[in-house]
Amino acid sequence: MSTTSGAGSNATASAGTAPNAVEIAGLRKVFNANKANAVEALVDVDLTIAPGEFVSLIGPSGCGKSTLLRLIANLLDPTSGTVLVNGKPAAQARQDQDYGMAFQQSGLFEWRSVVRNIELPLELKGWGKAERRARAHEMLELVKLGDFAGHMPWQLSGGMQQRVAIARALAAHPPLLLMDEPFGALDEMTREHMQAELLQICARTSTTVVFVTHSIPEAVYLSNRVVVMSPRPGRITEIIDVDLGSDRDEDTREATEFYGRITAVREALRGIEMGAGPRGIEDR
Amino acid sequence: MSDRGSGTSALRTAQLAQVVLPPVVFGVLFFGAWELLVAAFDIKPYFLVPPSDILGRFLDNFDLIWAAMRVSGANALIGLLVGAILGVAMSFVLLRFRVLDEIVTPLSIALNAVPIFVLVAVFNNMFAITSEVPRRLMVTLVVYFVVLVNVARGLRQVDATHVELMKSYAASDWTVLRLVRVPNAIPYFFTALKIAAPLAVITAFVSEYFGGSQNGLGNKITSNLATSKKAEGWAYVGGACLLGLAFYLFAVVLEMVVTPRGAGDRAERGRSGA
Amino acid sequence: MIHRLRRAAMFVVAMLLVVALWEGYKAIGPAKGGDVLGFGILPRTNDQVMPHVWSMVTGLFDPAQRQGDQTVLSVVLGGAWYSFRIALVGFAGGVAGGMAIAVVLTRFRLAERAILPYLVISQTVPLIALAPLVAGWGGKLQIGDWVWPKWMSAAVLGAFLAFFPVAVGTLRGLKSPNAASLELMDSLAASWWRTLVKLRFPSAVPYIVPALKLGGAGAVVGVVVAEISTGLKGGIGRLIIEYSRQATSEPTKVFTSIFGAALLGLTMAAIVACIDLALMRNRPKESAS
Numbered sequence: 001m002s003t004t005s006g007a008g009s010n011a012t013a014s015a016g017t018a019p020n021a022v023e024i025a026g027l028r029k030v031f032n033a034n035k036a037n038a039v040e041a042l043v044d045v046d047l048t049i050a051p052g053e054f055v056s057l058i059g060p061s062g063c064g065k066s067t068l069l070r071l072i073a074n075l076l077d078p079t080s081g082t083v084l085v086n087g088k089p090a091a092q093a094r095q096d097q098d099y100g101m102a103f104q105q106s107g108l109f110e111w112r113s114v115v116r117n118i119e120l121p122l123e124l125k126g127w128g129k130a131e132r133r134a135r136a137h138e139m140l141e142l143v144k145l146g147d148f149a150g151h152m153p154w155q156l157s158g159g160m161q162q163r164v165a166i167a168r169a170l171a172a173h174p175p176l177l178l179m180d181e182p183f184g185a186l187d188e189m190t191r192e193h194m195q196a197e198l199l200q201i202c203a204r205t206s207t208t209v210v211f212v213t214h215s216i217p218e219a220v221y222l223s224n225r226v227v228v229m230s231p232r233p234g235r236i237t238e239i240i241d242v243d244l245g246s247d248r249d250e251d252t253r254e255a256t257e258f259y260g261r262i263t264a265v266r267e268a269l270r271g272i273e274m275g276a277g278p279r280g281i282e283d284r
Numbered sequence: 285m286s287d288r289g290s291g292t293s294a295l296r297t298a299q300l301a302q303v304v305l306p307p308v309v310f311g312v313l314f315f316g317a318w319e320l321l322v323a324a325f326d327i328k329p330y331f332l333v334p335p336s337d338i339l340g341r342f343l344d345n346f347d348l349i350w351a352a353m354r355v356s357g358a359n360a361l362i363g364l365l366v367g368a369i370l371g372v373a374m375s376f377v378l379l380r381f382r383v384l385d386e387i388v389t390p391l392s393i394a395l396n397a398v399p400i401f402v403l404v405a406v407f408n409n410m411f412a413i414t415s416e417v418p419r420r421l422m423v424t425l426v427v428y429f430v431v432l433v434n435v436a437r438g439l440r441q442v443d444a445t446h447v448e449l450m451k452s453y454a455a456s457d458w459t460v461l462r463l464v465r466v467p468n469a470i471p472y473f474f475t476a477l478k479i480a481a482p483l484a485v486i487t488a489f490v491s492e493y494f495g496g497s498q499n500g501l502g503n504k505i506t507s508n509l510a511t512s513k514k515a516e517g518w519a520y521v522g523g524a525c526l527l528g529l530a531f532y533l534f535a536v537v538l539e540m541v542v543t544p545r546g547a548g549d550r551a552e553r554g555r556s557g558a
Numbered sequence: 559m560i561h562r563l564r565r566a567a568m569f570v571v572a573m574l575l576v577v578a579l580w581e582g583y584k585a586i587g588p589a590k591g592g593d594v595l596g597f598g599i600l601p602r603t604n605d606q607v608m609p610h611v612w613s614m615v616t617g618l619f620d621p622a623q624r625q626g627d628q629t630v631l632s633v634v635l636g637g638a639w640y641s642f643r644i645a646l647v648g649f650a651g652g653v654a655g656g657m658a659i660a661v662v663l664t665r666f667r668l669a670e671r672a673i674l675p676y677l678v679i680s681q682t683v684p685l686i687a688l689a690p691l692v693a694g695w696g697g698k699l700q701i702g703d704w705v706w707p708k709w710m711s712a713a714v715l716g717a718f719l720a721f722f723p724v725a726v727g728t729l730r731g732l733k734s735p736n737a738a739s740l741e742l743m744d745s746l747a748a749s750w751w752r753t754l755v756k757l758r759f760p761s762a763v764p765y766i767v768p769a770l771k772l773g774g775a776g777a778v779v780g781v782v783v784a785e786i787s788t789g790l791k792g793g794i795g796r797l798i799i800e801y802s803r804q805a806t807s808e809p810t811k812v813f814t815s816i817f818g819a820a821l822l823g824l825t826m827a828a829i830v831a832c833i834d835l836a837l838m839r840n841r842p843k844e845s846a847s
Contacts, residue, residue: 302671303671306668306671306672307671307672307673307674307675307676309672310672310673310676311676331694331695386564386565386568387568387571387572387575388572390565390568390569390572391569391572391576394569394824396771396775396827397771397774397775397778397823397824397826397827398819398820398823398824399775399778399779399782399819399820399822399823401779401783402782402795402798402815402816402819403816405798405799405801405802405812405815405816406607406802406812406813406816407601408802409602409606409607409802409805409812410591410601410602410607410608411591411601411602412591417599421599481682482681482682482683482684485684486684486686489684489686489687490684490686490783490786493783493786493787494786494798494799494802495799495802501687502687502787505687505690505691506690506787509690509691509694514691514694517690517691518691520687521687521688521691524683524684524687525683525684525687527684528682528683528684529679529682529683531682532682
């Protein structure tokens with residue numbers, strides 16, 4: 001059947017002395033700890049992501065994939081376990097702006113023009129005006145919005161707003177990009193277009209990406225590895241390698257291997273739904 | 285190119301006519317009917333005065349009316365400015381101290397239901413008989429609560445994604461305040477100002493019914509009516525309406541100057557959520 | 559539950575804080591008022607204008623008149639009750655009128671374009687200025703055998719101030735259903751009336767409720783101002799004016815009357831809140847407020 005690998009498998013094998021982009025060990029997160037309504041959001045999570053890798057987190061709602069992303073981003077603190085980003089503790093990495101983040105809502109400031117939105121992280125790093133303006137224009141070219149620098153966010157379509165958000169996330173050239181269902185609110189056509197562009201951008205900037213999604217084809221198309229998670233309590237059940245090569249294009253979506261990987265991920269997810277019970281025969 | 289231009293401009297004129305014509309026609313009909321009714325049924329002036337009479341008296345007595353408008357208008361303007369400044373300042377304090385917010389906000393909401401302008405009866409006794417301070421104080425108080433409630437809401441109800449984004453940049457509370465909360469609160473401030481500006485005029489003017497100095501619009505209306513100068517009374521009412529409208533337009537223009545286009549949409553959303 | 563208790567406790571704290579501020583200023587402020595930078599803006603603090611809070615409380619039970627046996631409290635409550643009934647009449651009239659005009663404007667696009675601008679402007683204009691004019695009708699206007707009663711002027715003014723917010727809010731609500739819902743009603747061949755009753759009115763409820771709050775407060779303001787500007791006897795407005803003139807001899811009376819006005823406003827708000835609860839049950843919490 002499919003060549004799936006167990007949790008926490010072979011990705012540590014990265015060349016050279018460069019630290020891993022993300023290193024998670026024994027991670028556990030409990031919301032409302034020590035209270036009646038305590039919820040175990042994540043247990044026993046071990047995951048290592050090498051520099052330049054594209055890793056998707058997928059699973060049914062409540063499986064803790066967004067929580068895991070926020071623990072990497074240090075927007076939440078773990079109950080126990082460690083998270084290293086670029087070889088540093090996650091809190092330090094956040095202070096150093098070692099990652100950029102994009103959300104489901106573009107989160108653009110509607111009172112700032114497009115270019116000033118992209119400048120925001122640079123402004124907070126204390127860059128000079130000319131310097132950050134130049135970088136922002138460079139980023140706008142990267143996301144193919146060079147003509148829209150002076151526009152206000154509300155003048156752009158949803159897909160364009162999301163591209164501005166990606167430009168903002170990458171403006172400081174962080175080695176790591178964290179994305180929380182960034183294309184979830186877009187229509188299918190725009191979505192596929194954005195996926196292709198994201199791959200190009202990441203290849204050009206050699207950025208590591210951790211990508212949360214609901215969509216199986218999206219995860220497979222984008223990723224080197226797909227991390228399948230299950231709820232109650234949230235944990236990693238399977239990590240699936242996707243060997244579709246580094247030059248993925250529209251033809252990739254029609255390749256047999258693509259469908260093979262989609263089936264593998266779907267089966268992993270179906271296993272979660274069925275729980276310990278017998279596998280259904282309706283495996284199509 | 286120019287062909288299309290003139291085409292759209294003709295279209296725009298037609299649209300404009302659609303917007304402007306009906307209210308103008310309605311206004312003319314309304315005042316015409318009023319005028320005719322008064323004449324046809326010989327309605328006594330204590331009930332209704334014909335609009336032509338009101339307009340005539342307004343023009344005849346314009347200097348007097350203008351003087352009264354300036355008295356009430358000055359009270360409203362001073363109260364509006366002081367109340368808005370104090371309201372904005374206090375909303376920052378409430379943001380900083382959560383407990384204080386929990387104390388003040390229910391009080392402000394309860395005050396919304398209460399006719400607080402009656403407090404001017406107490407203020408009048410607190411100051412010298414000729415002082416305008418009681419009326420200004422009253423306007424300040426009314427404006428203060430309107431601005432406070434709205435701006436405090438604008439500072440707090442920020443987009444959750446914006447907050448997460450700023451946290452991912454490890455931004456300090458001060459930076460979040462400067463870059464997210466204050467810009468977010470600006471449309472709320474103007475929503476408050478558009479409510480408070482006409483309210484300031486109304487308050488300034490109702491306060492005069494409680495006694496005190498005798499030169500404002502409110503006093504002129506009652507004193508003219510008492511001496512059965514009915515048309516003059518109505519003319520002063522017209523002055524009051526102009527003053528209220530002027531204050532409102534002042535707030536609208538200020539908003540247009542300060543906020544870029546499109547930010548108003550958000551203010552509307554803020555208001556509908558209120 | 560704990561949340562509610564906490565809110566109630568915070569309200570009590572707020573009241574105590576107001577009392578503390580009052581007594582605090584009274585203790586340190588100048589008895590005859592004072593200047594700041596040449597402006598006479600410091601209020602006087604003597605017992606005639608700023609009585610102690612506890613004397614306000616004991617003052618409730620003083621006789622209202624030298625040789626009467628009615629207490630100030632019962633006179634004020636009577637006045638508030640009198641004004642409340644007028645305000646209720648005005649509120650009902652204003653709501654009925656406001657909703658009716660909203661329905662008409664929804665039905666006829668031309669009427670909406672003609673009248674809506676005036677409704678919007680009316681909210682920025684001190685309509686309250688009409689109070690003394692309308693009040694002048696009392697006792698003079700006669701239609702057949704029926705003489706316009708004085709209280710009716712106050713009710714008309716209350717209705718007038720309730721009318722405009724209700725009209726604007728209802729109109730906005732009646733126009734709120736989305737195209738899909740309207741198309742659904744069309745596909746069911748529903749008449750305009752049935753669409754109004756089954757779709758437009760239910761969709762308008764979340765808009766009508768806040769409008770009723772504004773309208774209720776407006777009705778109270780209209781009635782109190784009408785009473786004050788014309789000296790209509792029996793109501794709370796007149797009592798406030800009367801008692802503020804007696805401040806030198808009996809300083810606490812005016813405060814009692816102000817509390818009466820506050821009570822009047824809060825009672826009206828409570829009634830609107832009950833309407834709110836009744837209308838908004840089975841609705842998501844967010845759309846309320």
